[in-house]
Amino acid sequence: MSEPLIQAxxxxxxxxxxxxxxRVNVDVHQGEFITLxxxxxxxxxxxxxxxxxxxxxSTGSLLLNGKPMPNEPGPDRGIVFQQYSVFPHMTVLDNVVAARGFQKASLTGLLFGRQKRQARDDAIAILEQVGLGHALKRYPHELSGGMKQRLAIAQAVICKPKILLLDEPFGALDPGIRADMHALILDLWKTHKLTIFMVTHDLKEGFYLGTRLWxxxxxxxxxxxxxxxxxSITYDLPVSQEGRDTLDEITRQLGASRPTIPYKETA
Ligand SMILES: Nc1ncnc2c1ncn2[C@@H]1O[C@H](COP(=O)(O)OP(=O)(O)OP(=O)(O)O)[C@@H](O)[C@H]1O
Incomplete structure (x- = not known):
């Protein structure tokens, strides 16, 4: 197997x-979808x-591609929070172009000429993919919660991260909208070949989306x-299609059983 993308x-x-x-000990490979x-x-x-x-x-070693994890965010790692983190005074399109701008020209966030045209084209393409192609000129206060979260996801994805971190991204959304967001995130995961880490309070969501559940x-x-x-990570469960099919059974077992990773006195 290839070298782990992340090694804790x-x-x-x-x-x-x-x-x-x-004592968090895990290896994560490119393309995994981890739910926490x-x-x-x-x-x-x-x-x-x-x-x-x-x-x-504070202790131990956390490696990215075999090297110590950088002490600051980088373009290879994007994040989406539960609370919508978009620029309120910019249109949908400008929000996504600005995200690319802060990545490429971090001091001013401003792009010019060919770079700006490219960012606009890329932003329109990603906004189409997240289902906001019809709302390019709207402002965030004119969007629903689900639309704002689609915008935040587009801002993260336009920076072409290898790793997408999702911190309860759908926690504030209605169940019906969450189902649409699940389809979107699985689509982005596949088309952009992302490695995803997603925190959720919904065990069902964790099993449904992830290839591995912590x-x-x-x-x-x-x-x-x-x-x-x-x-620590007390369960590290691979999620297969069968796992998804027998979710109720797994949920029952999780409630009834002891951790599969017993505590070990390792240095
Ligand atoms: N900067 C900080 N300084 C001091 N304590 C912190 C800081 N950030 C987080 N904590 C504490 O660390 C603990 C873990 O917080 P964290 O947000 O990681 O939990 P979580 O599992 O994500 O919780 P939730 O599910 O409620 O979001 C909490 O007790 C929190 O108060």
Missing amino acids: TNVGKTYGQDVILE VGASGCGKSTFLKMILGTEQS VFDKLRHDPQAPNAYGA
Whole structure:
């Protein structure tokens, strides 16, 4: 098998005295679609931020293509948050062109001449793909929640990331709209050959979208010091088509069984 795209070895994260994550050991290969589930506050977003480069691991090693994860975001890693992060004073089209501008000319975000024409053409193509081709001239306040999230996804994808990080991107959307967004994200994943990490609170969504599902949980608890231990990945489940078909059964087993990755005293 090829070299892992991301390799985490005994990764831990602390904020002051609080241990958030500990002993995270995973390899991720290009093209995987990882979904992350776990209790609120257990460190899922923190793990995404470490891949984005806005947070650094406190212990262990986190590698991207065999080299230490850069300490800042880069064009190879895009992110979409639950709260719509678009520029309110720009049209839909200009929002996506600007995202490319900040990538290519980060200080001013301004593009000129051929670069600008290319960015416009690419932006129109990606907006067509996310279903906003009819709304190029609208402003964000004229869009529904689902449309704003499509716009945020288009902003991330126009930068041609290898890795797309999705932090509960559909959490604020109605169930019917979420189904459309699922189809969109699977389409983008395939056509742009992305590696996706997606945090969700919806186990069903995690099984439906992912090729692999991670459960974050604490394996050690100290009732006297609740923040003394951090969460690890306690289940690392490959999701096959059969897995999707027998979702109810897997959900039942997850609730009833013990973690498949027991805690090991490794250095
Ligand atoms: N910059 C920070 N400084 C101090 N503590 C932080 C910081 N960022 C996050 N935390 C803490 O780290 C813990 C994990 O936060 P994180 O957002 O990663 O959890 P999460 O699993 O994504 O939660 P949720 O599902 O609610 O979004 C929380 O207790 C949070 O308060």
